Amino acid sequence: MQEVSVVVPTHNRPAFMKSAVESVLTQETDATGEVIIVFDACPIEVPELDIPAGWTVRGIANSRSRGLAGARNSGIDAATGRLVAFLDDDDEWLPGKLAAQLRRFAEVPAAMVVGTAMLVDDGSSRIERRAPAEELTHEDFLRNRIPGVHSSSLMFRREVLQGDLGLIDEELPRSYGEDYDILLRASALGVVTVVNEPLVKVLWNGQSYYFGQWASYAEALQYLLAKHPDFSRIPRAHGRIQAQVAFALAASDQGPAAREWAWRALRNAPTQVKAMLAIAISRGLVRTETVTRVVQKLGRGI
Numbered sequence: 056m057q058e059v060s061v062v063v064p065t066h067n068r069p070a071f072m073k074s075a076v077e078s079v080l081t082q083e084t085d086a087t088g089e090v091i092i093v094f095d096a097c098p099i100e101v102p103e104l105d106i107p108a109g110w111t112v113r114g115i116a117n118s119r120s121r122g123l124a125g126a127r128n129s130g131i132d133a134a135t136g137r138l139v140a141f142l143d144d145d146d147e148w149l150p151g152k153l154a155a156q157l158r159r160f161a162e163v164p165a166a167m168v169v170g171t172a173m174l175v176d177d178g179s180s181r182i183e184r185r186a187p188a189e190e191l192t193h194e195d196f197l198r199n200r201i202p203g204v205h206s207s208s209l210m211f212r213r214e215v216l217q218g219d220l221g222l223i224d225e226e227l228p229r230s231y232g233e234d235y236d237i238l239l240r241a242s243a244l245g246v247v248t249v250v251n252e253p254l255v256k257v258l259w260n261g262q263s264y265y266f267g268q269w270a271s272y273a274e275a276l277q278y279l280l281a282k283h284p285d286f287s288r289i290p291r292a293h294g295r296i297q298a299q300v301a302f303a304l305a306a307s308d309q310g311p312a313a314r315e316w317a318w319r320a321l322r323n324a325p326t327q328v329k330a331m332l333a334i335a336i337s338r339g340l341v342r343t344e345t346v347t348r349v350v351q352k353l354g355r356g357i
Contacts, residue, residue: 115133166212224282
């Protein structure tokens with residue numbers, strides 16, 4: 056059995072994908088592993104690569120539902136490693152990432168998942184995003200998405216993904232929030248721990264498949280609220296998601312619905328800025344593009 060299987064979903068982005076895969080293959084580690092490139096609704100074209108001893112690279116087609124969730128699950132199904140790691144095709148692992156996570160799994164063998172912090176690259180600047188602590192609880196994730204813990208940083212024991220935790224939720228609209236969903240589920244079951252160093256570079260310059268898909272954001276966030284009723288136990292946490300729904304609805308020109316969700320959010324969390332912005336956008340007082348441009352410059356998302 057190999058030590059690690061790295062699942063890289065991709066769709067018609069060969070240059071990005073090659074860089075992502077190379078960032079895995081250049082990790083300095085004695086571990087053996089495999090990179091599984093999952094081609095989602097596009098031809099299987101594995102690039103020419105320098106593959107170190109003990110590693111393999113293979114391409115497979117997404118045999119499950121189209122989109123990121125199905126592609127990740129196709130990779131998990133094909134994985135042979137004791138550990139399964141995710142890497143989006145437009146991100147890169149930084150030196151030391153794999154070795155640090157393997158050490159953390161050795162130190163915390165009961166961990167459901169090990170993540171790392173990240174480096175946000177918007178093409179003109181780089182900002183480090185770290186987690187508030189190395190061990191994160193279910194309540195931590197309810198209160199905050201903890202964006203420093205990105206999908207491209209996550210590593211799981213394969214038996215957990217194929218057992219109690221389960222696979223990525225393919226019912227999520229457009230797969231949006233699939234990483235947040237699995238972190239909520241993992242933290243409800245056991246230990247989520249983070250190597251709190253920025254060991255993943257995440258590109259935020261408009262190339263994301265999700266960029267600007269506001270109606271899908273709103274639909275997926277409502278799905279997450281219904282799936283995770285624990286949000287309602289913590290008014291501020293509940294209000295945070297409601298405000299995100301409101302903002303997404305406002306950005307997709309659904310003004311009345313946006314304002315309804317915004318007022319719900321403010322009842323739960325009176326200082327929720329996203330709810331106030333949603334009302335302003337829905338009334339034409341500010342443009343969505345202006346808000347998103349500012350928050351992205353700060354290395355943040357809506």
